[in-house]
Amino acid sequence: MNKITSDHLSRSAYVYVRQSTPDQLVNNPESRRRQYALATRAQLLGWENVIVIDDDLGRSGGGTARPGFERLLTAICTGSAGAVLAVEASRLARNGRDWHTLLEFCTLVNSLIIDEDGVYDPKLTNDRLLLGMKGTFSELELTILRQRSQEALRLKAVRGDLHTSVAVGYVRSSDDRLELDPDRRVREALHLAFCKFAEFGSVRQVAIWLCDNGIKMPIVVYGPRGRMVEWRLLRGGVIPHRCLQQRRGCNG
Numbered sequence: 001m002n003k004i005t006s007d008h009l010s011r012s013a014y015v016y017v018r019q020s021t022p023d024q025l026v027n028n029p030e031s032r033r034r035q036y037a038l039a040t041r042a043q044l045l046g047w048e049n050v051i052v053i054d055d056d057l058g059r060s061g062g063g064t065a066r067p068g069f070e071r072l073l074t075a076i077c078t079g080s081a082g083a084v085l086a087v088e089a090s091r092l093a094r095n096g097r098d099w100h101t102l103l104e105f106c107t108l109v110n111s112l113i114i115d116e117d118g119v120y121d122p123k124l125t126n127d128r129l130l131l132g133m134k135g136t137f138s139e140l141e142l143t144i145l146r147q148r149s150q151e152a153l154r155l156k157a158v159r160g161d162l163h164t165s166v167a168v169g170y171v172r173s174s175d176d177r178l179e180l181d182p183d184r185r186v187r188e189a190l191h192l193a194f195c196k197f198a199e200f201g202s203v204r205q206v207a208i209w210l211c212d213n214g215i216k217m218p219i220v221v222y223g224p225r226g227r228m229v230e231w232r233l234l235r236g237g238v239i240p241h242r243c244l245q246q247r248r249g250c251n252g
Contacts, residue, residue, distance in 0.1 A: 003112060003119050003120075003121045003124075004045060004046060004083075004112065004119060007082070007110065008082035008083055008110075008111075008112055009046045009047055009048075009082060010082065011049075011079070011080055011081060011082030011083075011111075012047070012049040012050065012051050012075070012080055012081060012082060013042035013045075013047035013049070013050045013051070013081075013082060013083045013084075013085060013114075014050075014051050014052075014053060014072055014075055014076075014081045014083070014084050014085065015035070015036070015038045015039045015042060015050060015051070015052045015053065015085045015086070016035075016053050016056075016068065016069070016072055016084060016085065016086045016091060016092055017032065017035040017036060017052060017053065017054040017056075017057065017086075017091070018035075018054070018056040018057060018059065018066075018068070018069075018086075018091050018092075019031060019032060019057055019058060020058075020059070020060045021058060021060070022058045024058075025057055025058050031087075032057075034087050034116075035086070035087050035091065036052065036054075038085040038086070038087065038114075038116075039052055039085075041085065041114075042083065042085055042114070045083075045114070045119075047082070047083070051075075053068045053071055053072055054068065055067050055068030055071065056068035056069060069092070069093075069098070072084065073101070073102070073105060076102070076105045076106060076109055076111050077105055077109065079109050081109070081111050082111060082112065083111060083112040083113070083114050083119075084102070084106065084111060084112070084113050084114070085113075085114045085115070086113075086114075086115055087115060087116050088115055088116070088134070088138070089115070089131070089134040089135050089137075089138040093135065093138070095139055095142075096135060096136070096139055099135035099138070099139075100132070100135065103122045103128065103131055103132070103135075106122045107122040107123050107128070110123065113131060161176070165220075166178065166220070166227070167220070168181075168186065168190070168218045168219065168220045168229060169181050169186060169187065169190045169218070181229075183229070185218075186218045186229060189215075189216075189217055189218055190218070192215075193206055193210070193217065196209055196210075207234045210233075210234055211233060211234055214233065215233075216231040216232055216233055217231070217232065217233075217234055218230070218231060219231070219232050
């Protein structure tokens with residue numbers, strides 16, 4: 001039975017493209033190519049107007065705000081979507097709430113759901129059952145992956161090998177170990193801070209002393225070029241605001 005009717009073809013086909021993390025955008029271009037290729041499939045199936053929604057690239061499907069998904073739901077609710085295309089259920093949703101909301105809306109407005117395996121009509125009992133199972137498996141997959149990741153992190157922490165971030169004064173070696181920063185200026189600045197802590201016995205007093213003397217400290221920042229060290233006067237949460245207001249050395 002051909003599920004694609006003239007009513008479906010008279011409306012637009014919406015291709016939803018999503019990858020969960022910025023890292024995937026950099027390292028997994030093939031997945032993105034597969035998703036964009038669905039626009040060609042929609043045209044081969046008979047749609048003339050194909051709209052690609054890729055606003056959610058780099059956004060997780062599990063509870064994160066997704067403007068692209070909201071835009072897709074709006075298109076479905078207004079009746080302008082004859083079909084929704086995605087490579088798999090997990091691209092559209094990672095939780096049962098979003099998935100079943102999508103199915104309900106598609107059922108109400110007679111919109112099809114198409115993936116790489118087939119064409120599904122949510123109004124048909126068998127198709128709806130299959131789509132429901134796909135959504136359940138997608139949600140289960142996310143739970144299993146999260147459990148595996150958490151257990152792997154726990155085991156690394158037990159071994160002492162878990163370095164989620166590298167503190168200033170240290171760098172990560174080629175064999176994933178922590179070593180002292182080779183920058184002598186960084187080491188000397190931290191040594192001064194520790195010496196003053198031994199003298200004052202208070203982190204706040206050390207911060208005030210550094211502020212009064214206009215001594216900048218190394219701060220780790222992350223940007224397009226990766227991890228970098230910048231030199232700044234301590235301020236904000238490190239020193240009370242009244243200190244910042246009263247001492248000119250903190251205003252830089």
